[in-house]
Amino acid sequence: MTAKKQISTEESTELLKTLRKRFEKNMGRHDRMDWSKIEVRLNSNAEKLWSLHEMEISGGEPDVVDYDEKTDEYLFFDCAAETPKGRRSFCYDREALDSRKEHKPQNDIITVAKEMGVEVLSEEQYRYLQTLGEFDLKTSSWIKTPKEIRELGGALFCDRRYNTVFVYHNGANSYYAARAFRGILKV
Template identity: 60%
Template sequence: MTNSNKKALSLEQREALLTVLKTRFETNMNRHEGLEWANVQAKLDADNEKLWSLHEMERTGGEPDVVGHDNNLDVYIFYDCSPESPKGRRSVCYDREGLDSRKKHKPENNAVDMAAAMGIAILTEEQYRALQRFGNFDMKTSSWVQTPSDIRALGGALFCDYRYGHVFAYHNGASSYYASRGFRGLLQV
């Protein structure tokens, strides 16, 4: 289990991350029309653990950005917006059970455990499809998405990609992994 002290950023890391997030926010206003960076930053300033999770998303190549605001919960929603599945989260099985079932050539990790350690959630298929409104993502890679328990109970897992102008959802064994498949996450702040 990660010690909460390890989930703190240095002042330099914090300032660098906020600069990157603000620049990305201002460069991609189509993802969050009508939202103000000052309000997002106020939320980030009040929650060091969420800022640490965003740092992990950024560190692993996710390029997190605000894609919406839930008025009922008063939270900003960040998705990984990197053009391809985050590079630092590829070549992973879907979950621990899938990883443990491999007899040979095990990858180093799995998507579900990595997301939990980062304090984020894996996108659902619906959220993945919503992401595509903001651009064309995963045109060369693919991303694991949350898998319904009935599919997972039978050994399968779902992933999506964007090809031929459409989002495709596929299945694979949860123990499979590929250099071009990772996962995208979301964080509510």
């Protein structure tokens, strides 16, 4: 039996305050959205609020960046200027972690994302995020890697340099102090 994923009333109140302030400060990310509707949705879904709390405490600074009319979901992305500090130095997935014989990182991003209840941004989502501001000017973020690349031992990551978003590759078992992942949460 898994533990229920929820935060205390105090944590919830504090998180909602933080999210509202971030929402109001960054209206360019969601100019046609109404915070009160988002807050109602969050208050009715303790598990999603827990996931946002996990994003927040690991340094992600989650914010609403889009609304999907087809699925009636608000999309939260990690919007910290640099890749989240609390999720750095992880390799790509469990298979990559298990393949390391020595100097293993603490964890892998796919496992951590799943534990947090979020997904890793795809390349398309990462590029969309970059239209809302300038992110990862000094760091980089792992992105969802196509199966064909992963089966060959690779994994993809992105950053922004020279006012351009770059996609690179590494061995999936590599890890760096300046690389984490950005998550997406659908609420």
